[in-house]
Amino acid sequence: DTGVSQDPRHKITKRGQNVTFRCDPISEHNRLYWYRQTLGQGPEFLTYFQNEAQLEKSRLLSDRFSAERPKGSFSTLEIQRTEQGDSAMYLCASSGSLNYGYTFGSGTRLTVV
Amino acid sequence: KQEVTQIPAALSVPEGENLVLNCSFTDSAIYNLQWFRQDPGKGLTSLLLIQSSQREQTSGRLNASLDKSSGRSTLYIAASQPGDSATYLCAVSTGNEKLTFGTGTRLTIIP
Numbered sequence: 007d008t009g010v011s012q013d014p015r016h017k018i019t020k021r022g023q024n025v026t027f028r029c030d031p032i033s034e035h036n037r038l039y040w041y042r043q044t045l046g047q048g049p050e051f052l053t054y055f056q057n058e059a060q061l062e063k064s065r066l067l068s069d070r071f072s073a074e075r076p077k078g079s080f081s082t083l084e085i086q087r088t089e090q091g092d093s094a095m096y097l098c099a100s101s102g103s104l105n106y107g108y109t110f111g112s113g114t115r116l117t118v119v
Numbered sequence: 120k121q122e123v124t125q126i127p128a129a130l131s132v133p134e135g136e137n138l139v140l141n142c143s144f145t146d147s148a149i150y151n152l153q154w155f156r157q158d159p160g161k162g163l164t165s166l167l168l169i170q171s172s173q174r175e176q177t178s179g180r181l182n183a184s185l186d187k188s189s190g191r192s193t194l195y196i197a198a199s200q201p202g203d204s205a206t207y208l209c210a211v212s213t214g215n216e217k218l219t220f221g222t223g224t225r226l227t228i229i230p
Binding site for chain 2: 012039041047048051054056061097099104105106109110112
């Protein structure tokens with residue numbers, strides 16, 4: 007197992023376009039999280055899945071954002087009608103138990119031009 | 120609402136020195152605390168995880184301590200090396216599936 011994988015590593019898109027990111031968690035982890043990090047800030051929580059169920063969403067996650075985790079495996083995060091303010095690093099993490107902490111992926115850097 | 124503060128925001132030290140990074144949190148009812156390292160433009164690498172019942176954890180040249188009652192954690196790095204240059208983030212879990220992060224300390228080790 008190579009850890010948490012995220013694809014793509016970088017994405018440049020024009021304002022108004024839709025983008026989709028993928029996260030493959032550690033296979034035995036049932037918990038999956040998305041965070042967003044802007045320059046000079048710590049990551050901020052966006053949403054959380056346990057298996058295929060999306061159990062919590064931050065108020066940061068506007069109606070232009072949607073996340074899925076079909077069959078409790080990989081997850082996708084889609085942003086519709088991107089805005090310049092969406093430019094950030096999108097980080098995915100997984101965990102098997104809160105007792106063992108979180109493992110983060112390398113992130114997807116989104117730039118909206 | 121949990122708030123996490125890391126001071127200083129940036130730190131430069133000569134190679135070989137020992138150093139301490141600080142993290143403070145406002146709500147002492149934490150589940151655990153995790154220290155991460157982040158290289159520029161990269162994701163987060165977990166360094167140490169301290170459970171609320173523990174006082175410290177060690178891994179190689181790194182030692183993290185936790186004083187829950189005072190809302191503080193420190194990350195001690197011994198015999199610093201240029202490869203230790205990175206941003207160090209602490210994150211607190213209150214058991215509700217959300218991590219609250221500080222804004223990090225950007226560490227530069229001067230050869």
